[in-house]
Amino acid sequence: MTPQHVIIIVSALGGVIGGMGMGGGTLLIPLLTLAAGLEQHLAQAINLIAFVPMSVVALVIHKNNGYVSIAKSAPIVGCAAIGAVCGSFLARYAGGYELRASFGAFLIALGLIQMYKAISAVVKKKKASKNKSAQIKVG
Amino acid sequence: MNDKVRNSLFYVGGTAVGFVSGFFGGGGGMLCVPLLQFGGLDAKRAHASALLVILPICIISAAIYIKNGYFDVTAVLCACIGVVLGGIVGATALDKLNGTAVSIIFALLMIAIGIKSVIA
Structure with a gap:
């Protein structure tokens, strides 16, 4: 397997997760560095570029379905753009390991939050169905 | 507020x-x-x-x-091909999967890759 094959495979994995709407881009960067051995900054650039065609398609689909709220998102685009310019310029001065490790910490935090949310949703559902069956018994 | x-x-x-x-x-x-x-x-x-x-x-x-x-032209091209193909598979599979199971698997994956990123 050539390095190109590895890149295609890990990107496909990132794409599958992204296609499910769960931020596949977030995992694409560590996959590209850890599995495909790319340099951190290059992996970040690739993620940014690969996101563009993917999100254009998704955006058109969501827009047609009426899920895109321009009124809510337009006001923050300007602020976000300023933040992006600063972040992108600063990234150049950060070391590869520092970027990867702090992004890793960010991922761990997000993972824990997501886990908590998923589990509490299950618990809630179970409680609701328990109450329902109790009510039926009483009735 | x-x-x-x-x-x-x-x-x-x-x-x-x-x-x-x-x-x-x-x-x-x-x-x-x-x-x-x-x-x-x-x-x-x-x-x-x-x-x-x-x-x-x-x-x-x-x-x-x-x-x-x-x-890097080659790396970018390879990544775009992979992401688009994977994206189609993921979007199609979404309807057929259990939402809770998917989010728990995804959360575990994030934690695992996060830990690996910090220690590697």
């Missing part, structure tokens, strides 16, 4: 979304969705509208990265 505080938090959050995307090359979407929910959108609309915020900042950030010399 009054409107003024709410609005400024919204703008500060927006700047943070941009900064994270630019600095780390991704992950801004994960912050943008809860921010838009805070702004009053439901989960589905927040996910869809987040794309509208992330798309322009990705283009800006990508341009700056390329200008700084972080670019």
